[in-house]
Amino acid sequence: MITLIHLETRLRAFAEQFGKLAVRYDQTLKHSEELETVINEYSRFVTAPDHKIAWDMLKQVELEELEPLIHQLRHQSARCVAIMEKYRALKLQDGEVQIADYFKNIEECIDKEFGRFQVTSQSKVLLVGSGSFPMTPLLIAKRTGAEVVGIDIDAEAITLGRKVVETLGAGLNIRLEQLLLEDLAYTKQATHIIFSSTVANKYDLLDQLHALTNEQVVVAMRYGDQLKSLFNYPMKETDRRKWKLVDNILRPDDVFDIALYQKVL
Template sequence: MNSRYLHNRLIRVVEKVLEGSKLLTDLYIRFFRKMTVDEFSKVFLPEDARVLIIGCGSIPHTAVIVAKEKPWKIVGVDRDKDAVQKARFLVERYGLSDRVSVMEGNGLTFDLSGYDLVVLAHGVEPKDEILKRIAVEVDGETVVLFRTTWDFLDKVYGDEGVPEDFDVVAVFKRPDFIKSVFMKRRVGL
């Protein structure tokens, strides 16, 4: 088993523990708030933008934070049926059901059409295959946010370089050692 898999598994377990407590869930979301707001300040989308988050998890902190800050319509997708139910409950609890929906789905098969921004969460697996699919299916105007670790962690987690089918538009280094790479599909592919 590699380090990235173990890390992703640990995050899923932590979220499942925290989701049982309103206080802990609120603190978890609050922990990510500023870095997520700063991260999304790198992308400029119209007010009626549609955002897809692949791998939203049982605590869809990205969807909740972005929905509180931006007028965009957000769809969170996760392949874990239990995580989807918990995420829906949290979205409703935060009063965001009118702008955030959570669906069961897989990044390898979920319909990617019609989104202005596609976010690939750090813990999504199999990330390379999903990125290859995104490179083929999104249009040249769709922004893709690819979350990976800072470069110095490549020795621990492995190198998740930017796929050759994309041009980097912006990079944001979050304080939690996640590097957010905003990219667009290379024209002519």
């Protein structure tokens, strides 16, 4: 059984590696292999069943002790995953297509994303935090024929993402924009909205979305609690007058889970 000391030592080692690798990104592929290795190790760490058991047995006081480190790792790993997507986009430009474990994980999740609220060819899907390698828009558009719009606050992610879509998604109805939800006319038309798990303010944005969306919209909030909160921003309570939780899709083998919300009418 993994002890608190062992856990803390592993986590501090990850924090040190993430810290180093994040500042090394220089728009080349020089440090890509190293980052990919650490992210894959980290993905395995947060999904390992024995780590989950050990984590669930931690006492409240032990968790409180770890809290600053958990916050730091969540922030650092989000940054490093965004960089890993940049590397993957740059590799594609170099003609190299490679799917790391983390990406397989996301790809496998897409079929389950909306539970009983399936995406059809008539759906209008909006992704908040589309990233530099927009797998979610590509897979949804390819599998369902739906229109997909992705937004991101990072200009480089939009530029790289558009090149990826040009290369892998020719003929698909995908648009990427560096726009805020309130400045995008599509927000009102969207039937399905997905939040990337590593968007830090996703629950503030969900609250804001209540006034910006139509009555039928379904929101898939990717999140991670407990052990998975090391790699994801966790689930939060919503304003009960605005959003109700209609499903909670738990995926033990995957890095994040999915909470589905509908509007309280």
